[in-house]
Amino acid sequence: xxxxxxxxxxxxxxxxxxxxxxxxxxxxxxxxxxxxxxxxxxxxxxxxxxxxxxxxxxxxxxxxxxxxxxxxxxxxxxxxxxxxxxxxxxxxxxxxxxxxxxxxxxxxxxxxxxxxxxxxxxxxxxxxxxxxxxxxxxxxxxxxxxxxxxxxxxxxxxxxxxxxxxxxxxxxxxxxxxxxxxxxxxxxxxxxxxxxxxxxxxxxxxxxxxxxxxxxxxxxxxxxxxxxxxxxxxxxxxxxxxxxxxxxxxxxxxxxxxxxxxxxxxxxxxxxxxxxxxxxxxxxxxxxxxxxxxxxxxxxxxxxxxxxxxxxxxxxxxxxxxxxxxxxxxxxxxxxxxxxxxxxxxxxxxxxxxxxxxxxxxxxxxxxxxxxxxxxxxxxxxxxxxxxxxxxxxxxxxxxxxxxxxxxxxxxxxxxxxxxxxxxxxx
Numbered sequence: 001x002x003x004x005x006x007x008x009x010x011x012x013x014x015x016x017x018x019x020x021x022x023x024x025x026x027x028x029x030x031x032x033x034x035x036x037x038x039x040x041x042x043x044x045x046x047x048x049x050x051x052x053x054x055x056x057x058x059x060x061x062x063x064x065x066x067x068x069x070x071x072x073x074x075x076x077x078x079x080x081x082x083x084x085x086x087x088x089x090x091x092x093x094x095x096x097x098x099x100x101x102x103x104x105x106x107x108x109x110x111x112x113x114x115x116x117x118x119x120x121x122x123x124x125x126x127x128x129x130x131x132x133x134x135x136x137x138x139x140x141x142x143x144x145x146x147x148x149x150x151x152x153x154x155x156x157x158x159x160x161x162x163x164x165x166x167x168x169x170x171x172x173x174x175x176x177x178x179x180x181x182x183x184x185x186x187x188x189x190x191x192x193x194x195x196x197x198x199x200x201x202x203x204x205x206x207x208x209x210x211x212x213x214x215x216x217x218x219x220x221x222x223x224x225x226x227x228x229x230x231x232x233x234x235x236x237x238x239x240x241x242x243x244x245x246x247x248x249x250x251x252x253x254x255x256x257x258x259x260x261x262x263x264x265x266x267x268x269x270x271x272x273x274x275x276x277x278x279x280x281x282x283x284x285x286x287x288x289x290x291x292x293x294x295x296x297x298x299x300x301x302x303x304x305x306x307x308x309x310x311x312x313x314x315x316x317x318x319x320x321x322x323x324x325x326x327x328x329x330x331x332x333x334x335x336x337x338x339x340x341x342x343x344x345x346x347x348x349x350x351x352x353x354x355x356x357x358x359x360x361x362x363x364x365x366x367x368x369x370x371x372x373x374x375x376x377x378x379x380x381x382x383x384x385x386x387x388x389x390x391x392x393x394x395x396x397x398x399x400x401x402x403x404x405x406x407x408x409x410x411x412x413x414x415x416x417x418x419x420x421x422x423x424x425x426x427x
Contacts, residue, residue, distance in 0.1 A: 033059065087145070
């Protein structure tokens with residue numbers, strides 16, 4: 001399974017280097033799914049490993065092609081670029097408000113007379129040709145009727161620079177533009193009830209409360225970044241300071257923060273459940289083990305925190321790993337750390353094939369992989385297991401290995417031989 005997932009990630013990454021999408025991607029993907037199932041059923045040994053890598057790479061390539069063709073389908077006609085268009089839609093992200101403008105994403109519900117992509121990025125400027133206008137306070141979930149001018153998404157193509165056009169494609173943005181100052185603008189509804197809008201409104205409320213409570217404090221944007229994952233308020237000088245001191249990764253919500261929250265909630269819930277919430281007659285552990293309740297509570301806490309954080313790649317990796325571990329606890333299985341990491345990488349690419357184009361994807365999974373490789377199984381004590389059927393107590397007791405025997409056993413385990421290994425080691 002790990003080989004197939006690694007092949008899937010590699011295939012999706014290879015698709016991003018192509019100049020054009022392959023034709024008939026959906027039909028080929030369905031045929032590959034059947035071929036992969038047949039190969040998994042018939043192949044054995046090393047042939048199964050090679051078949052897993054090959055089928056995974058092909059599936060990843062064509063899965064990314066199908067999602068890319070679906071994302072590129074909605075286009076703004078060239079004739080509609082630079083025209084005044086009246087659109088109606090809801091604000092579905094955290095608006096970025098500065099002194100000169102407010103930027104936000106609009107989920108388009110209706111456009112008058114033209115075909116507009118379902119999600120567009122807009123800027124509402126306070127100053128336009130010497131005039132100063134007030135930009136209203138925008139909140140996620142509001143429905144607006146706006147007069148806008150749009151264009152197809154364009155970005156710089158500087159080597160090793162930020163790929164703005166790729167980022168827009170990953171966000172589902174197929175047109176960008178600005179709000180016309182002379183047009184008619186009307187707030188139609190204060191809140192449109194959807195799950196996404198509810199989450200974004202909650203993030204907006206937390207950001208506003210933190211801003212009011214820490215008004216004038218220099219560290220207020222850092223607190224906002226740690227709570228809701230919005231880093232746009234941090235100054236460039238502060239980012240340089242964080243980078244030079246090596247604490248830049250701590251400012252964003254990473255796996256460390258999510259794991260700490262999930263572990264604390266899981267430990268608290270398991271402790272309360274084990275004590276039946278201090279109700280003597282309930283005896284809740286007889287109904288459901290405390291470990292399973294703690295795993296479920298930790299996973300739900302991680303999910304809520306990841307949603308508040310904006311669902312970035314490091315947060316997704318941690319969430320998927322915790323979900324795999326929680327599933328293993330609920331099904332009474334021993335989760336191998338390499339399987340957990342591979343499944344998390346596969347789920348991230350399955351949901352977002354463009355994640356492989358960002359350095360954060362490789363740094364996130366690579367760093368965790370190195371940590372797991374360096375720690376899991378290497379702190380265990382290698383011993384002779386002893387003979388449980390022997391009459392002599394000393395013969396039944398496990399004894400430490402000599403340094404030469406331990407080195408020999410470690411080398412045999414790495415080479416894939418059928419040798420005993422300590423608990424937690426997963427070849």
